[in-house]
Amino acid sequence: MKVVILKNAAEVAAYGAQIFKKQLNKKADSVLGLATGSTPVALYNELIALANKGELSFKHSKSFNLDEYLGLDGDHPQSYRFFMNEKLFDHVDIDKANTQVPPGNAADPVAACEEYEQAISAAGGIDIQLLGIGRNGHIGFNEPSSSLASRTRVKTLTKATIDDNARFFAEGEYQPHLSITMGIGTILESKKVVLLATGSAKAEAIKATVEGPLTAACPASALQLHKDAVLIIDEDAASALSDPEFFKHIERENQQLEKKLGQ
Ligand code: PGA
Secondary structure, eight states: OEEEEESSHHHHHHHHHHHHHHHHHHOTTOEEEEOOSSHHHHHHHHHHHHHHTTSOOOTTOEEEESEEETTOOTTSTTSHHHHHHHHTGGGSOOOGGGEEOOOTTOSSHHHHHHHHHHHHHHTTOOSEEEEOOOTTOOBTTBOTTOOTTOOSEEEEOOHHHHHHHGGGSOTTOOOOSEEEEOOHHHHHTSSEEEEEEOSGGGHHHHHHHHHOOOOTTSGGGGGGGOTTEEEEEETTTTTTOSOHHHHHHHHHHHHHHHHHHTO
16 A cells, blocks of 8 residues: 655645545546544645635535444534534535435434445445544444455444544533444445544554554554555654655655656
């Protein structure tokens, strides 16, 4: 996998946004796989700024989010539908009818998971999937021990994830312990994967993702099987890697090559 190590979170967001810009400008009707969490917010702000400057448009794109809490309506402030509206969709020209987040309030969640998979297929598959990573190596809500071939399904959250996300819920507020999440198999079918990680709390998860082994104990390690996955991380998130200089060297070479090819 490609690993791009940058100075800080702002550079990570700007670099990631350029990849999305390139994608949307190459294919206006791109199918975007989107993510929630604190890390993607800066990237969404970059995309909003680029859209405001007329450098990209979401007008013809479609989107599918990775996951949603089971038991929350889309108008609940902690739902991921609410998050996406607030952080991105309300500020760009995407048609909300073309944005999908797994239905946290589905009467039949199992059927809803199947329908979500079918909707992704009917859209032609995901062109570019954005990911964060949990401290435990989860991607989406695919917690450690998730099958590396898993599809969209109902998934129980680990205590670590519940604790990490407790900061978003008010004292005493109901916090779901279940989710609907795309599976690792679903994510691996995206044509391109862009994973963002910043901060030293993610360093061990990044090391496990990049240096292996390929294991359900670190769901993100499945990206080793993807032919076009890029990890964009800051120095802190890279701090446990055995040889960060190697990745920096590769990136310099790639930049030179792109310049030469006029890309
Ligand atoms: P974070 O979450 O960006 O809030 O750290 C990432 C994740 O759990 O996928």
